[in-house]
Amino acid sequence: MSVKSFFAKIFANVVVMQQQKWMINPVVTQENLFHSLVQQAKQTQFGKDHLFLAIKSHTDFVKYVPVRDYEALKPYVDKVVAGEKDVLWKGKPLYFAKTSGTTSGAKYIPITKESMPYHVQGARNAILFYIQETGNADFVDGKMIFLQGSPEMDVKNGVKVGRLSGIAAHYVPKYLQKNRLPSWETNCIDDWETKVDAVVQETKDQNMSVISGIPSWVQMYFDRLIQVSGQKVGDLFKNFNLFIYGGVNYEPYRKKFEQLIGRKVDSIELYPASEGFFAYQDSQKAKGMLLLLNAGIFYEFIKADEFFTENPKRYTIGEVALNVNYVMIISTNAGLWAYNIGDTVMFTSLKPYRIVVTGRIKHYISAFGEHVIGKEVEEAMQQALNETDAMVTEFTVAPQINPDNGLPYHEWLVEFEKEPTNLEDFALKIDAALRNQNVYYDDLIVGSILRTLVITKVPAGGFNEYMKSQGKLGGQNKLPRLANDRKIADFIHELK
Structure with a gap:
């Protein structure tokens, strides 16, 4: 066992113990967080417009703050993008995470000094939970690759703008910098196919132990590796034993991945988004991901089959049930209030609260009333x-x-x-x-x-x-x- 892996195990035990403090009091954790968020934002434009001074309970919050998606919140976001202070959250954000796909073009999701640490801690803690449970920390001695967007950023009215994965690249801990691939120059390549070819050249002769990314794009990387090397990924990277992914369900890809790798490897699922880091897989034995209830996000849930009805009930964490399809609504320390991110989730456990992502509320087939998700x-x-x-x-x-x-x-x-x-x-x-x-x-x-x-x-x-x-x-x-x-x-x- 190396010195690095030895200390990784100690650090993992400490962090898991720290996280268990809120895990055993999830409802109280969310109640305290709710009041803290409202208190901190009561003097913002949004807080004044929605009577935050009068909000003493979740019932009050439901009364004064309607559920919104990005399009409905956009008038406030536009003010933040224009450089105004104290609009959705105190001061100005550190970053805008730029995403696409809305009817009005690009979305600019604010990331604040209060919210940014949780984006970083989420992925780190997922790995530490894995180390604590399995005792496997040898991978920390190898190279790690994170297939992500370019870390280069623009500036808009004094606020840096970039893709979430590119922003996160600026926060890789120093102790991982020497282990991390690809290089900064390769990460900055915009064209994806060119970038994958460059990543292959940089990594094919390295001791890769951890590979991370969205399965569909990691699959392309694996295909190119095999074309170049003539070897299965697991033979090329003999110490590769941990795949970290998010964004989509891995199961439909698992059989092909095992064929490309040549063997099974452990995997950890993450649930990150520009709006917040919501959950991660905390156990190799339990189904679902641990919902992070202490990470600057207050959660509400609306039953998916009631979402488009008038005034559907908004459930708090203490009111949810197993195996019900919910639309997830968030209020955050980045200034998103009763915000519909569009994802649907289902609880697989209530002690602790674990979820699986079931789809998108707008992505379903119901041409004949079937509502397939x-x-x-x-x-x-x-x-x-x-x-x-x-x-x-x-x-x-x-x-x-x-x-x-x-x-x-x-x-x-x-x-x-x-x-x-x-x-x-x-x-x-x-x-x-x-x-x-x-x-x-x-x-x-x-x-x-x-x-x-x-x-x-x-x-x-x-x-x-x-x-x-x-x-x-x-x-x-x-x-x-x-x-x-x-x-x-x-x-x-x-x-x-």
């Missing part, structure tokens, strides 16, 4: 993959409302690494698994409103072509798992 299609695909020797690179699902003949159906557009022996049987396995999860979808099949799903094979690289056409190739961008329209499906069909 991301979690359901991913689990259906995973079940079919477990029962066959097929491997999938990527997939998405869209409704086909007006087929040339026959009943409407759900079209699964799948890019296979290895096709199943019998594609029709594979489709039936997916369909059965989806029907088992979603009673509305099952009723539509039984009632002959829909027919069994149809699989369309996507040519190699087809989804990357789509992402490139949208200016979203690589980085933190993710292919939508499903949608209520046929934008992606129509693009793919035009490739054929």
Whole structure:
């Protein structure tokens, strides 16, 4: 055991003990945080406009502060971007995390001096929980790669602007600087395909022990490594034994990853976003990620099937239940108030509070009232993959409302690494698994409103072509798992 790994274990034990102090009092932790946030923001423009001085309870908060998404909060954000102080939070933010995908163009999410430390601590603590539970700390002696956006930033009215992953790159602890790859110069390359090739050249001869990134883009890195070296990733990097990921569900990728690596490796799931670091996998044995209730974020939850009704109930952490699909609402020490980030989650444990991300409230298929969500299609695909020797690179699902003949159906557009022996049987396995999860979808099949799903094979690289056409190739961008329209499906069909 090296000196570095020895001290890593000691540090892990200390941090886990510290975190357990709030974990055993989660409701009180959130109540105290709620009052602290309101108190600190009562003299801001937002606080004055929403009567923060009169807010003494969550009931008051619900009364005075409606749920908003970015578009609804934008008038306040625009003032912050314009350089005004004390708008959403005291003073001015340290950074704006720039993201894309809204109807009004780029989003500018404020990150403050109070919120930034939690973005850094989240990923660190996830690794320390892993070390404490498994006793494995040898990886700290090897090289670590974090596939992320460029750390270069612009300045807007005195505030630095960049991608969240690029901002976080400025906060890598000194004790990891020598272990960290790729180089600063390579990280600054904007074109994703060029960047991946440069990362391959810098890492192919190194002692890589930890690899981190969104699975779909790490998969591209692995493919290029194998092309260049002629070896499986696990043979090239003999000490690689920990994969850290976030952004999407790893399970549909796991079989292909193990094939590319040549063996199984441990994995840690993170749940970071520009709006905050929400959760991380605290155990290799338990399902779900630990919801961080002491990280400057007050949480509310709205049942997904009630979200679009008038005045749906907003639940606090002490009121949630297991296995219910909730829209997650946040109020933060960066000045986001009753903010809908668009994600849906489900609790897998209440002691401690652990969640899984089930999808996006806007990303679902309900062309016929079925309301199929991301979690359901991913689990259906995973079940079919477990029962066959097929491997999938990527997939998405869209409704086909007006087929040339026959009943409407759900079209699964799948890019296979290895096709199943019998594609029709594979489709039936997916369909059965989806029907088992979603009673509305099952009723539509039984009632002959829909027919069994149809699989369309996507040519190699087809989804990357789509992402490139949208200016979203690589980085933190993710292919939508499903949608209520046929934008992606129509693009793919035009490739054929």
